[in-house]
Amino acid sequence: MLFQSQIGSLLHQDHMTTIETLQGLEELLGAHRKPPVVDPGLAEKLGALAATLRAEVESHFAFEEGHLFPLFMSKGETGIVMMLTHEHRSILPMAVRVADLAHAAVAQGFDEQSWRDFRDTGAELVEREIFHIQKEEMGLLAAISALLNESEDAALAATYTETVK
Amino acid sequence: MFAGAFMMGAKDRLLPPSIPFRFFASAILFHVAGWLVLAWGSESVPGFLGGTGAVLAALHLVTLGVLAMTAMGAAYQMLPVATRRQLGPAWACSFSWWLFTPGVVLLSLGLGTGWPVALDGGAALCVAGLSLFGLLVGRNLAQVGDLPAVTWPAWVAVGSLAGLLVLAVLLVIDMDVGILENRPAVAAAHAVLAGYGFMGMLVVGFSAVLVPMFVLSKPVEDRDGKRVAVVAGLALLAGLAGMATAWSWLLVVACLLGLVAVGLYFAMQRRVLASRMRKKLEPFFRLLKAGWLLLVVSLLVALALAFEAPVARLAPLWAWLLVFGWLLSFATGILQRIVPFLASMHSGAKGGKPVLLSHLTHQRLLDLHAALHGGALLLMAAAMVFDLTSLARLAALSGLAGALAFAAFAGVLMTRYRAHERRSQS
Numbered sequence: 001m002l003f004q005s006q007i008g009s010l011l012h013q014d015h016m017t018t019i020e021t022l023q024g025l026e027e028l029l030g031a032h033r034k035p036p037v038v039d040p041g042l043a044e045k046l047g048a049l050a051a052t053l054r055a056e057v058e059s060h061f062a063f064e065e066g067h068l069f070p071l072f073m074s075k076g077e078t079g080i081v082m083m084l085t086h087e088h089r090s091i092l093p094m095a096v097r098v099a100d101l102a103h104a105a106v107a108q109g110f111d112e113q114s115w116r117d118f119r120d121t122g123a124e125l126v127e128r129e130i131f132h133i134q135k136e137e138m139g140l141l142a143a144i145s146a147l148l149n150e151s152e153d154a155a156l157a158a159t160y161t162e163t164v165k
Numbered sequence: 166m167f168a169g170a171f172m173m174g175a176k177d178r179l180l181p182p183s184i185p186f187r188f189f190a191s192a193i194l195f196h197v198a199g200w201l202v203l204a205w206g207s208e209s210v211p212g213f214l215g216g217t218g219a220v221l222a223a224l225h226l227v228t229l230g231v232l233a234m235t236a237m238g239a240a241y242q243m244l245p246v247a248t249r250r251q252l253g254p255a256w257a258c259s260f261s262w263w264l265f266t267p268g269v270v271l272l273s274l275g276l277g278t279g280w281p282v283a284l285d286g287g288a289a290l291c292v293a294g295l296s297l298f299g300l301l302v303g304r305n306l307a308q309v310g311d312l313p314a315v316t317w318p319a320w321v322a323v324g325s326l327a328g329l330l331v332l333a334v335l336l337v338i339d340m341d342v343g344i345l346e347n348r349p350a351v352a353a354a355h356a357v358l359a360g361y362g363f364m365g366m367l368v369v370g371f372s373a374v375l376v377p378m379f380v381l382s383k384p385v386e387d388r389d390g391k392r393v394a395v396v397a398g399l400a401l402l403a404g405l406a407g408m409a410t411a412w413s414w415l416l417v418v419a420c421l422l423g424l425v426a427v428g429l430y431f432a433m434q435r436r437v438l439a440s441r442m443r444k445k446l447e448p449f450f451r452l453l454k455a456g457w458l459l460l461v462v463s464l465l466v467a468l469a470l471a472f473e474a475p476v477a478r479l480a481p482l483w484a485w486l487l488v489f490g491w492l493l494s495f496a497t498g499i500l501q502r503i504v505p506f507l508a509s510m511h512s513g514a515k516g517g518k519p520v521l522l523s524h525l526t527h528q529r530l531l532d533l534h535a536a537l538h539g540g541a542l543l544l545m546a547a548a549m550v551f552d553l554t555s556l557a558r559l560a561a562l563s564g565l566a567g568a569l570a571f572a573a574f575a576g577v578l579m580t581r582y583r584a585h586e587r588r589s590q591s
Contacts, residue, residue: 019381019442026445090518127521130381130443131509137442138378 005148006157007068008141014060014164015133021052022126025098029122035115043106050099050106057095057129059164061088067159068144075147080140087132094125180241182511184258188238189504191266193575195230196497197568199223200541202277204561208554210545213481215352217340222277228359228488229291230269235496236367237261237298239503247315247374250308253301261301265294281341288337292330299326314390318370321398325362328405329355347411354408360487361423362401365460368495369393369430376434376453379502380441389433397426407471416471423464431457448528451535452498459490459542482549489564490542497538497571501531504575508582517589525581530574537567 028036028045036042065088069081101118110118148156203210206219213220245252252258268290275284303323306316332355339345373385400422407415434457438446463486470479505525512520541564548556 015381016442023444087519124521127523128518131519131522133442134378134381137381 005141005144005153007148007153007160008144010157010160010164011060011064011144012137012141014056015137017052018056018060018129019133021049021056022129025049025122026126029119029126032115035110035112038105038109046102046106050102053095053099053102057092061092063160063164064088067156067163071152071156072143072147077143077147080143084132084136084140087128087135091125091128091132094121094128098122098125180245180255180258182507184255184262185238185242185507186504187259187262188234188241189500190575191262192231192234192238192496192500193572195226195234195269197565197572198273199226199230200561200565200568202226202273204558204565207558207561210481210557210561211549211552211554212477214477215349217276217279219277222273224484224488225276226269226273227493228364229265229272232364232488232492232496233295234265234269235500236364237265239371239499240298240302240367242507243371243374244302244305244315244319248305248309248312250305252305257297257301261294261297263294264290264297268292268294279340284337284340288333292334295326295330299323299330313387313394314373314385315370317391317394318366318373318397321394321401322363322366322370324398325358325366325401329358329363332358350408350411354405356484356487357401357404357408360492361397361404364492366394366397368492369397371499372430372434375499375503377437379443379447380438381443382437382439382441385433385437389429389436393426393429393433396422396429400426413471413473417468420464420468420471423467424461427461427464447502448531448535449498449502452494452501452538455539455542456491456494456498459486459494463487463491478550478552482546485542485545485549489545494538494542497534501526501534501571501574505578508578512582512585512589520582520585524585525578527574527577530570530577534567534570534574537563537570541567 024045028042038046065085069085072078072081098118098121101114101121105114105118108114144153200223202219203223206223209218209220215221241252241258268287270287271283272287272291274280275282275287302319306319306323309316332351335345336348336351336355339348339351345351369390373390376382377384400419403415403422404419407413407419463483466479466483466486470476470483505522508525509519509522541560544556544560544563547553548560
């Protein structure tokens with residue numbers, strides 16, 4: 001059911017990457033009670049985290065809101081659009097904040113305050129984003145298969161490839 | 166799944182949250198009541214083979230009050246969303262609770278005391294509530310042709326429900342006027358249909374939706390769900406025929422078919438878990454896994470009984486493993502995940518951020534419940550095998566303490582949910 005549409009498959013791949021990133025973040029947060037020393041290995045991880053969060057979350061949300069949701073709205077599916085857009089509004093600033101904190105830590109390391117911010121915002125991001133992906137995987141991707149015809153699916157996949165990947 | 170309900174323009178298919186929550190809240194209260202009554206009658210548990218009293222009352226408080234109640238709430242919430250078809254008017258779902266809940270109280274009172282008015286009245290209300298539930302579910306399933314991994318097991322469950330209700334009525338009439346020639350065989354058939362047929366096949370159908378959603382994995386393959394339903398259906402038929410004819414070889418065949426069905430179900434779940442995106446399994450899976458393990462053990466004990474092993478010692482152990490071991494472990498595992506999930510979903514509906522699941526869930530209380538529940542299972546099994554009444558009491562008290570911890574988890578959840586909603590609106 002999930003992989004019948006091209007665009008559903010592409011969004012699913014995005015989810016896979018994001019989940020992997022979030023699980024890495026979760027492991028990092030769980031491994032350190034005190035601010036960790038940002039050695040070259042951790043700096044590389046934090047840099048990759050910041051890049052992935054920006055690329056996967058920001059561009060993924062922008063694609064959905066800019067291209068997919070208008071199509072859903074035109075078919076009268078407003079409930080799905082309202083709920084997911086509402087969640088994007090709470091998740092995106094959190095993802096950007098974690099990316100900024102990770103980026104800053106690469107340059108300056110963590111102190112007590114910045115680590116607490118990073119840990120608290122990161123933990124909330126993990127939970128909210130995974131819950132959001134659960135909804136998209138079980139609801140949105142199924143809705144795409146049910147609502148879009150082949151040409152709409154192909155056009156969206158092409159737009160996604162041009163604008164996101 | 167639930168998210169899909171809000172999504173696919175399906176608000177008309179979603180019930181008001183008060184309906185599933187009233188079933189779940191009742192299940193949590195009956196969970197405490199069931200263990201409490203079991204603790205009261207615990208000295209009769211080892212060697213229990215039937216008859217009115219606290220043990221039979223406790224058994225029905227758990228099977229009807231916790232297991233069936235949870236199944237009803239979950240089915241009313243899940244089925245219309247999973248099948249994308251209307252289940253029925255909300256008032257009918259609500260009415261089934263109004264019939265069923267006092268029915269469970271009265272029937273348990275009747276089974277505990279032998280008071281005919283409570284027994285007959287409670288049985289009538291329970292049969293009416295469950296029949297209405299069966300009709301609503303059957304009507305929903307009849308409209309669906311594209312979701313066999315859910316609908317095929319669910320049809321076996323509905324068929325089993327019809328059968329177990331007929332046998333329940335016969336058993337109650339028999340208590341009044343004595344119409345059955347072989348009451349133990351009818352009671353055993355009633356238990357098999359209730360445990361493996363009705364509840365067991367609902368577990369298979371619900372697992373096809375819930376487990377992939379929670380672990381973010383590929384959906385269950387249609388053919389896998391069909392295979393489990395067919396083999397389990399054959400196992401049930403063989404078991405019923407064996408009990409009706411007293412041919413033990415048929416009972417052996419039934420147990421072996423049951424084990425094959427379980428093997429197919431496990432293979433289905435293994436594929437789901439192997440393809441999951443979420444690598445870390447959440448704590449509630451420990452109860453699901455314990456339940457799955459004890460399902461197999463229950464069938465092995467049933468097989469030993471089919472080979473004419475001592476009934477007095479093994480029959481109570483079989484019932485214990487089936488009801489408290491497999492089904493109660495699974496039901497409490499699902500309840501502790503589905504209640505905060507639904508609460509979080511509904512909390513977002515009034516604006517503001519949805520409340521976090523981790524904020525709603527008091528994990529230490531759930532850890533305590535899991536430890537006490539596990540302790541109760543092991544202690545009671547030992548009490549049955551070694552015929553130790555003092556150990557049986559300790560087991561029931563452990564289960565009661567676990568049920569109280571679970572109720573406290575639910576209380577904390579509701580308090581935090583309401584506080585979040587108040588903050589969101591102010």
